[in-house]
Amino acid sequence: MHVKKPKVFLSWRFPDPGPQLVMEHCETQVWEGQAPIERTQFLSVLADVDGVLVSNATEQLDREAIDAAPRLRCISNFGVGYDNVDVPYATSRRIAVCNTPGVLTETTADHAFALLLAAARRIPEGIIHVKEDRWRGWNPWLLVGREVNGATLGIVGLGAIGTAVARRARGFGMSVLYWSRAPKPHEESETGAVYSSLQFLLQSSDFVCITVALTPETRGLIGAREFALMKPAAILVNVARGPIVDRSALYDALHDGTISGAALDVTDPEPLRGTDLLLTLPNLLIVPHTGSATDRTRSRMSELAARNLTAALCGERPLHIVNPEVLQN
Numbered sequence: 011m012h013v014k015k016p017k018v019f020l021s022w023r024f025p026d027p028g029p030q031l032v033m034e035h036c037e038t039q040v041w042e043g044q045a046p047i048e049r050t051q052f053l054s055v056l057a058d059v060d061g062v063l064v065s066n067a068t069e070q071l072d073r074e075a076i077d078a079a080p081r082l083r084c085i086s087n088f089g090v091g092y093d094n095v096d097v098p099y100a101t102s103r104r105i106a107v108c109n110t111p112g113v114l115t116e117t118t119a120d121h122a123f124a125l126l127l128a129a130a131r132r133i134p135e136g137i138i139h140v141k142e143d144r145w146r147g148w149n150p151w152l153l154v155g156r157e158v159n160g161a162t163l164g165i166v167g168l169g170a171i172g173t174a175v176a177r178r179a180r181g182f183g184m185s186v187l188y189w190s191r192a193p194k195p196h197e198e199s200e201t202g203a204v205y206s207s208l209q210f211l212l213q214s215s216d217f218v219c220i221t222v223a224l225t226p227e228t229r230g231l232i233g234a235r236e237f238a239l240m241k242p243a244a245i246l247v248n249v250a251r252g253p254i255v256d257r258s259a260l261y262d263a264l265h266d267g268t269i270s271g272a273a274l275d276v277t278d279p280e281p282l283r284g285t286d287l288l289l290t291l292p293n294l295l296i297v298p299h300t301g302s303a304t305d306r307t308r309s310r311m312s313e314l315a316a317r318n319l320t321a322a323l324c325g326e327r328p329l330h331i332v333n334p335e336v337l338q339n
């Protein structure tokens with residue numbers, strides 16, 4: 011008997027091997043654009059698909075989008091974060107929401123450390139200094155930065171990525187404080203990180219690294235009050251989500267010298283326009299949400315997201331599902 015394949019939409023030509031894996035099991039439409047699909051076009055595509063493989067950075071699966079998708083049974087995110095999905099609403103519609111934890115943990119922690127080191131040691135400024143032919147020889151004040159070894163790192167959110175950052179910090183001889191909803195004894199014994207209140211962490215850290223998920227509770231978690239608690243020499247690193255940091259408080263803190271610098275992989279909004287005031291700050295380093303952007307990790311994310319999608323649509327248990335309750339009969 012001929013069984014009709016599920017119909018799916020891929021919002022990008024994701025790296026190999028995901029698209030190929032999906033095509034083996036599903037009738038597949040791929041968005042081949044160089045820019046994200048327009049919202050109205052996305053909503054019309056949703057009208058007759060059983061599943062989607064989307065980027066959490068470009069497609070919002072909010073109530074409006076879910077309502078536009080009467081047949082939808084799986085939202086497979088290319089990424090670990092799922093703040094782009096209205097999960098309770100998807101769950102009420104028995105739509106499986108899947109993500110790709112694990113495969114990007116170490117890569118994103120590498121990136122957090124790259125940003126921390128770059129900001130502390132003023133690497134981007136050094137590159138520009140040389141490239142712009144401003145290098146007139148050595149002097150004792152040239153691009154003097156902050157010491158990383160022996161410093162205190164405060165990690166906001168000790169999930170998998172935060173824990174991987176803590177392991178790296180240990181190798182750099184740093185002391186590590188962390189704050190999360192509850193103490194994490196296993197991660198503490200693995201990394202030597204010490205549980206602290208958010209206030210104590212902000213007051214005591216030379217570097218503050220944000221690795222917590224974006225939720226209604228963490229939106230705006232770091233605002234003017236929190237910046238005021240930080241050391242004037244402190245550097246903020248954010249590899250989680252832009253809206254966790256209040257953007258106007260961030261501007262003021264960097265502009266007024268409340269803290270000495272920041273390095274961001276994520277911003278609010280994304281992308282930032284070239285006219286954004288944040289871009290005028292010399293002590294702010296921004297890269298365009300590339301935390302998981304290595305060839306190996308992107309291919310592992312692609313494979314996992316594809317396997318999640320095909321499993322959910324073929325009646326199997328996906329490897330990573332955010333709302334497993336939808337699988338119950």
Ligand code: 8YV
Nearest residue numbers: 065066067088089090091302
């Ligand atoms: C993704 C991320 O590259 O996994 C996440 O949550 O933020 C990144 O690794 C990005 O979201 C694109 O989907």
